Amino acid sequence: MGRSPCCCHDAGVKKGPWTEEEDRALVEHIQKRGGHVGSWRGLPKASGLNRCGKSCRLRWTNYLRPDIKRGNFSDDEERLIISLHAALGNKWSTIATQLEGRTDNEIKNYWNTHIRKKLLRMGVDPVTHQQLPPDHIIDGASPSGTLLPESLLWAAAAAALGGGLDTAAIMQAQLLQQLLHAIGSNNNTTNLIANLTASNAMLNSGGGIVPNLVLQDQMNMLSTGANYLQPGYLCNFSSLAGQDMVQQQQQQQLISSPAPGTSSSAGVEPADQHRDTAAGFASHDVSPAADRAPMEEFAGLLEPMMDMPGLCSLESDSFWNDILKDSYRF
DNA sequence: AAATGTTTCAACCGCGTTTCC
DNA sequence: AGGAAACGCGGTTGAAACATT
Numbered sequence: 540m541g542r543s544p545c546c547c548h549d550a551g552v553k554k555g556p557w558t559e560e561e562d563r564a565l566v567e568h569i570q571k572r573g574g575h576v577g578s579w580r581g582l583p584k585a586s587g588l589n590r591c592g593k594s595c596r597l598r599w600t601n602y603l604r605p606d607i608k609r610g611n612f613s614d615d616e617e618r619l620i621i622s623l624h625a626a627l628g629n630k631w632s633t634i635a636t637q638l639e640g641r642t643d644n645e646i647k648n649y650w651n652t653h654i655r656k657k658l659l660r661m662g663v664d665p666v667t668h669q670q671l672p673p674d675h676i677i678d679g680a681s682p683s684g685t686l687l688p689e690s691l692l693w694a695a696a697a698a699a700l701g702g703g704l705d706t707a708a709i710m711q712a713q714l715l716q717q718l719l720h721a722i723g724s725n726n727n728t729t730n731l732i733a734n735l736t737a738s739n740a741m742l743n744s745g746g747g748i749v750p751n752l753v754l755q756d757q758m759n760m761l762s763t764g765a766n767y768l769q770p771g772y773l774c775n776f777s778s779l780a781g782q783d784m785v786q787q788q789q790q791q792q793l794i795s796s797p798a799p800g801t802s803s804s805a806g807v808e809p810a811d812q813h814r815d816t817a818a819g820f821a822s823h824d825v826s827p828a829a830d831r832a833p834m835e836e837f838a839g840l841l842e843p844m845m846d847m848p849g850l851c852s853l854e855s856d857s858f859w860n861d862i863l864k865d866s867y868r869f
Numbered sequence: 870a871a872a873t874g875t876t877t878c879a880a881c882c883g884c885g886t887t888t889c890c
Numbered sequence: 891a892g893g894a895a896a897c898g899c900g901g902t903t904g905a906a907a908c909a910t911t
Binding site: 554555556557593594597598601602644645648649651652653 | 876877878879880881
């Protein structure tokens, strides 16, 4: 014996915008139960609402929930969304878990109506996070300034987010991606080595545990051969967030000068460590490595990554072994 | 001031996954 | 174990608000 059909298909069930009375009835019903809904399907009948349970759930989770944050997205939130989208794609619910008080629907809408357009104006493909060909750039607004290695930009972005995100994890994932790109294209070796050097510096500075969520997702994509993301435009925060001079100065400060009193990583908060590391990268810790013999550097720089928590072992995983073997040809 | 175009976002739809019988 | 319902997610729609002509 199965379950009874969903009420969504009942002809008499109301659809469309919710009235204040309906909102009140739904909130009161859920509050009476101490915030526990139980079965959404049974909720409309229990609360006296002529709505589908699915509609009630949507209304509650996207609008009526007391912990929902209202108002405009901050610049930090915007950057976080972009970073997460670059890593996860359109996994709105997963992205929403990293933004307190924001719903997946709200983030999705914000992406489609604001961020997506900004990226296009900057000449960045919002799907791949790679630069569009010049003839695809909208309004002739191309990214300005020097493009730094992607991992540095990610580090700077994550540091700017204030520690809510694991900078080292993002860098690791990006490096894995670049590894594949370098292997495939033969022309990214220098950047890859520079970034591996930067990653080592990050890890040595106390990078945290890799979130399985992000890495697993990335590994899945890598192993299936999916074209992965390179959000190098993240250096261009100011043009993304609205050409604000103050922001430009803050950004410049972020990547060019260490915060006062943080010359040593000992005793500082993780977010500060990330910020310091990002600043260190920008002060060209990476450049000497790029001048050395590529293969020698490459082998040495990969070593520390093998011990990363949550990251598959480059020694034991045959997939990565094969890739590394192939890579020695470039 | 009216018409038209554009943007925004709440809500719906359909599909894949999970849970239940 | 297998089928069906419920759930949750991402894509899409459409009405309202806002901007432009």
